[in-house]
Structure formats: C-alpha cells, structure tokens
Amino acid sequence: MSNAPATTPLPPQYDPASTEATLYKEWLDAGIFTADPGHSRRTGGDREPFVIVMPPPNVTAVLHMGHGLNNTVQDVVIRWRRMCGDEALWVPGTDHAGIATQNVVEKQIAAEGKTRFDMGREAFVARTTEFVTETGGTILEQLKAIGSSCDWTRTAYTLSPELSKAVREAFVQLHERGLIYRGHRVIHWCSRCLTSLSDEEAEHSEETGALYHVRYPLTDGSASITIATTRPETMLADVAVAVHPDDERYKHLIGKTLSLPIANVEIPIIADAEGVDPEFGTGAVKITPAHDANDFEMGTRHELPMPVILSPEGLMANGIDAGARVPAELLGIDRFEARERVVQMLKHLNVLEKIEPYTHAVRHCYRCDTVVEPRLSDQWFVKMKPLAEPALQAVRDRKIRILPERWEAVYVNWLEGIRDWNISRQLWWGHRIPVWYCDSCGEVTVSRDDISSCPKCGGKARQDEDVLDTWFSSWLWPFSTLGWPNTESIDLKAFYPTDDLITAPEILFFWVARMIMGGFGFMGEAPFQTVMLTGTVRDMNHVKMSKSLGNGIDPLDVIKLFGTDALRYTVIAGLGMGADVMLDPNDLEKSFAPGRNFVTKLWNIGRFLLTNVGEETVQPLSTISPDRLRRSDRWILHRLNEAIAECDSALGPARPRNGVWEESELRSGLRLSEYTEAARRFVWNELADWYLESTKVRLAADGDDRDVARSVLAHCFDAALRLLQPIVPFITETLWSRLPVATENRGAFIAVAHWPAKNDGFATELEFELVREAINAVRQLRADYSLPPGERIHAHLDASASGSNASRDRTVFDEESDFIARITRCDISTNGGSSEAGASILLSSGSKIIVPLAGVIDLEKECKKAKTELEKLHTQLTALEGRLANPGFTDRAPANVVAAERQKLTEWTARREQLSQKVIQLCG
C-alpha cells in the first residue's frame, strides 16, 4: 500500500466486497499481526506485551453470531493495544472437542449404516482425523473474514503433537503431586454417548415428572413402608430402605426386612441420619447405590451390595451383583419404557399407593441432551480443592478481575463448593489417558512416554482405553499454546502471563475457572489479569440465537450485505458491559442499520475531504502557527482532545499497575460501547456536523486560510480514523491510505499507526460555542415559526445587554457571518436597532438574536407558549428559592453545591424577567 494520494476520486458508494479481502491479505503479507517475542519487555525488548488467547472454537464449528460478537470484541481490544505500541499477540486456534466431534462423525457413519464399534478404534480415529483435516478449521478462515487480527503463525490445535505433549505432562505432574486418582463411584453417564461426564457437562433442567409412592411390605407381613421415588424402575436395584433414626413412625421397624416387589428380594430397613430428611416424601428412602450418587454414599456407609440393573446403553439388564432382580419380561427394555412397565406391574401387585405430579431438576448430557443416568463405575478424577485455593485467592487479591463484576460472586461461589473433576471419558476421540496396566503383576504405570512393557515385571503393558475430558486440554491453553511444557520457550517467557480473556459466561466453569487453576497449578502464576464475559446474542424475543432454533444470523450473510465493518460496528456499539445484543434475524436491514449508516457516513466524510481538501499534500498541523488558527479550528481541536480522553477513559488501563488491580481501576475500562459512542460523536456530531460545514467557505476560497483549514480538517479526520480503526478496520484503512497528509509520522497501515494522543494546547473554545448557539437559535426560530427552510431571512444581533462582551460578540458574528449565513440561510447584522420587534433568543453571553417577524407570528399561539414556559420556570424558581432559604440546605450542603444553586438562581431570575417581558409583549 502506498501513501501517495489517490489519483482517482472515491466512488460514491463504499464497496466493502471489493476491498476487504485484498486489504486483509496486505495486512497478512506485511506480517503486522505477527508478534515478536524479542520485542517483549520480559525478554529484553522495549514494548509491553499484550496477549489474548482466543477461546478455541470447536474444530468442526461453523461461524455463528456468537463467535462474531466474541471475536470482534477481542479484535477491537488487540487492535487498540497494537496501536498503543504494545507487542500485541492474539493466539488463535481450535479445539478438538472430544464428544462433539465424535458425535458428528458417528452420525456420518450411522448414515452409512455402521457404528464406531463396527469400524474399530483405529479406523474410527483415522476417519475422524481425516474429517477434521478436511473440513475442520473452516471457522478460522471465517474469522479472517470478520477482520480478526490473529497471529496465524501461532495457530494452535488442542490435539496437535505439541499440545498433546502438554496434556500428558499435566496429567503426569498432577499424578506425581497426588492430585489425580482413580475412583470407584457413581458418576453421570450418557447412555447415548456411552461415556461418563463431569458435573459441569451434566446440565440441570427443570422437568415435570411424577413422584411414585410405592408400598414395600415387611417380610413378616405385619406392616409395610411406603417410599417415594421419581425413578420407579431403579427399585429393582434397591438394597435397603433408610429412615431417620429419630423418626417415630419408623423407629420400631429398623432392623426388620422388607420384601422388594417385582425383584422379590429381601432388603433391610436401616437408619441413616445424614441421608434421610424425615420431612420429605414419606420419610423413608429407597437405597439404590449403583444408580444414585446419594444412595451410593449411604451404601458405602452401610457396606451394602451395589447391584447394577442398567446396561451402558440404558437398557434393563442384570449386571454386576444383580442376580435375577430384573425379571425376564423387562430385560433389554429401555429405561423409560421400563418405568412405565414397572408402574403397571406395581399397580397389579397393588403396591402403588399414588402418583403425584412433581417438578424436579433432571440432568441432561450437554452434548446430546439425553437424560443422564447416575452409574457406578471406575473413573479418573482430579482433586480440585488444592488447585482452587490460589484461584480463589487471585480474585480476592485482585490479581484477576472479572468483568462485569457480578460474575465474580458466581465464580467464588462455585470454587468454594468445588468438587473433584471426573476427567476420563469412554470415547475414542481425544487424548488417550497416559496410564498403563500390567495384566501380569497388576502394576499401574503413569508415564510421559508410551510404554509397551511393565517396568516392574516386564509383562505386557496395556494402555487405559479412555480418553481425557476435552477440557483437560483447554485448561492448559494459555501456556500450552506458548510452548509449555518447554519452560525455556521464548514465547512462554515473552508472552505469559497473558492479559485479557474474553469469552461467553457459559464456559466460566468449564474453561475460565479451570484455566486459572491450571495457570497457578502448572505455571505458578495467574494466566491473565482480566476476564471479560460478553453478553449473548439474542433475537427480538430475547431467545438465544442458535442454529437448531432457526433464529440465527449468519455473520457471513451480513458481511455480504453490508460489509464487515458494519457488522463489527453494530455489535460493538450495541454491547454494554456484559449486556446481551438483540438482533432481528428476520430484518437484517434494520438490525445492522447502525453499522451500515455509520460506515456510509464515514465514507462520505472521506469523499468530501478528498474532493475539497484536494490532492496536494497537506501541511502537518504542527507546522501551522497557532495564531493562524481560527475559532472553529481551536474548537474542533479541543473537541478532538476531549474525544481522545473519552475513548481512553472508556477503554481504560490495559493492565494493573503492579500486578494487582487498584480499587479505582478495578471496574474501569473495556467499555467498548462507550468508546464507540465517544468516537462516533466526535466524527459525526462534531467533525462532520459542525467543523466540516464551517470549512466549506474557507476551502472554496484561495489563500493561507485555506491551508489552515485543510491541515486541521485532515488532522482531525486522521485522528478520528485512528480512534475508529479497532472497530472498523477496513474502511479506516481504505480512507487513511488516501489521506493527502505529509508522510512523516505515518507507517504503511493505520492498523499499526499510533493511537492518537491528547494535545493539551487547546482550551475550551467559547467563541465558537457562541456561534453554535446562534445557529441553533436561528434554526429553532425557523422551526417555531414555520418559516420555509429555503426562505432567506434576516436577523440582527443585539449585544447591548452583554456588557463587556458586546464588542467581542459583534466581532465574532461579523467574522463568522459567511458560515452562519451558509448554514442557516439567515443573515445576521450586528448593527441593527435593538428595539425592533420580533422573535428573539438570548445567548449565554447576554447578547440577543432578534428575527423581525411582524405579521408572521401567530400571537395567540406564541403567547400561550410563552406563558406555559414562564409558569414552568416560575414553579422551578420557587422551589429553588425555597431551597436556598432553608438553613438546612445552606448550612449542610457542600459549599460548591450551594454556590451552583445561587448561580442558577441568578440565571433563572434573569430569564424569568426576560420571559415575562416577552409575555407582556406577546399577550398585551
């Protein structure tokens, strides 16, 4: 890209389609997104590193609005830091997504009439690998389309050889530290995916079921106990009925035996204070240790047998210890069908007392939504308590902040009650557990390297069949992507710890909390200093967008229609901190209008500038002597300073000062919608609406002043483009490359240009504010009196009441008369008579704008309007006077507040005086 001014004028319409792909390629070719570890201060360089690791999308994922939103946020932040001079690194990558990917491939082969078991493990993994290689990573290409400025030379993949090594290292280290153990207990089992799940992967959802009351008769026939259950089919695996030891209803029955209907086995009545709430149901609990986590605990306490009556597929079966509990007619029946049948059988046996409707939370597989079955099995677990401690402490000590704040409480709450993490999955797609068993001597070996023979007896070593939870690789992401476990890795030294972690709240526990634990656990340091949780994209009914619900928006459709920048601007501008973004999938035109309109506006400002400023090089503002600046120049330069300050303040400090967030900065920054609004207001409402209009007269004339206007205009637009680059990188790059400003201080791309800095030389420009006031006044008068917009009108300035400002006011209006006349079609003379009748508006300087309007004014209407206004003012003034007369207020309120009120009193009193004169004049 060249800095030479354009030789062809800008086309009237911005065409994103023809520019975006080319531009993106130019950025890539120039390597501006590639970070250099040598530049990082941590490795002796002179730049602060600023690092974001991308939440890796599933390798099979296709871009949706959620990705669009989340990655745009990350890109805005990283582009901002890059311009600020940080060595900015955004690490992209994908997740192999164990269960999710396996499910996709299983579906494919199911269509061919096969199962993975028909294929065998090796062939299935090969097939999945092939699938992932061919179609996977599509999403990364799509992320390029939304402008993501990732360092693609560092693209990572959780199942790559490098990251697999990290996974194995992590497992072995935890094992060495005694934090990994094999447990035999009831876990969540998905009978469709045929794997165990972690607590987080088994999601609760409220369901209306039934509470079945079943009578179990005593074996001696003397009495019976009624139990309540939501899962009657599991009664076949009951091994006892527990009651509270102090429960008077049942005390005398403890120790006796019951005859379990259908299964026809004898089970004892036991007492358990911990596991039984006498208030609930009938106060008697059936104990099914193999199919309920709570019952498993009680079963363990009382050393009860644990018969299994369900197959892994969720079919009724006589498993371990079950004997012949499941009768022949139920064998092989699905658990839900079996529930119906058991209920029927209980009815026939006349032991079903009643069925109550009952709402309770049922766990579902987060991947296939199948109802999860509690199931007794052997799994590998990570002991989480020791890992959670530093993760909790880091947030309490403000080493890590979570935005928005409310999620911190959720985070703390979860970590305080953390339970051990089941990390083994009975899947084929993933990192195989690095544990080997020796069938000869029973030795269990945990190893970094594959082994084929037992290190103890030399017998054949057999690797554990299971793979690790996909999140076991994810929680290492902030350092595994930087080279860990090679602690000498230059990337690791230069870029760890990272800075911001930007993701959706759904994976706060799955991923974010575990990454923090992993960061401390393996690196001894927090993996990042800020967690920013973005909102959710929803439709107009506040329903979360999803492909399955059909209410999604394809970001690529939006890009095709309105361009990437319009998409980015719309989502960023609409995204309050942690707030959801509502978009209408049925009306893209309306949903993305803010972005499209803004981009068009920017384009047109650029067109005006390039046409009217001309193509000869503009002198840098620094070469313009301050005394050549006019009041409008000083005004816009001051507004620019304010805009820069507002953007900086909204974006906030990039990092904590000494590794710990100070209270005052803890909740500041990353308010992207505020930053966007500040930049928008400057470029649209100030630069375009006022300053640009004011330069039209100057640019049309020849002479020195034309060069001043050109310099200021170009300077301001240049700065505006820089402020906007992170949000709308493509159009700003396109326009910036054509700006005819001197080449000094410019790199090749705005994407790596310097972030604008405040220049404190420009104080508030009061004179130009006066001009704006006058213009607004004339506009209002024209609207109030319904004067045709095209009609040329005359007015005069009455400066007689403005005291010492009178001559200044007259000078200002004389000098700005061309501009005022052009913009309002109203000529203001400064030497007219002061007593002339007409509509008037008072300016803050005390001068008055008077439009002679004899004959045009509807006196009656005006009179009424003025009277209403006067009344309102009078009421407020009375209140104000009362307040100031109240010693309670004047004595206790802060002095500055009282002073402000006094000031107001003076102003209002003057205005009331003026208004009453007006009323007299109008109403007679």
Add this chain to the structure above:
RNA sequence: GGGCGAGUAGCUCAGUUGGUUAGAGCGCCUGCCUUACACGCAGGAUGUCGGGGGUUCGAGUCCCUCCUCGCUCACCA
C-alpha cells in the same frame, strides 16, 4: 433450596462517593432531495426512575419490605 443480579422514555441501556429541570442510541412524529451523505439534514414528543415504607434539608442513587423477571449452583428420594 443456596448464591448473585436486574426492574429508568416504545426498545436496548448510561446514570460515578445522595445534590435538586433524569440522559444516550435506536424507534416514533413534523419539515426538508441545502452540490459529502435521504444509509442524510433540521426540529419535536415521550418517563408517578417496579409498588409501599423509612433515613435525610435533599433519594433514581442509602436502608427495610413486597412484587416481577433473569443468571448461576444444588444428591431432597
């Protein structure tokens, strides 16, 4: 059931340690094709700040209470 949060203009949300005419964007109404832009320009309307009570000279802001939503965790069978 535990924890947390929210209820401010038709919609989405700002409102900093209480300070007195409550703001923005979008939408809506009116008028304008003013030679960068109708994806634009100018003007305008709109709120018992969820209800009730309290503290205070003063409450959208602090306290209590009620109502309504939302998020999150959870082995009451």
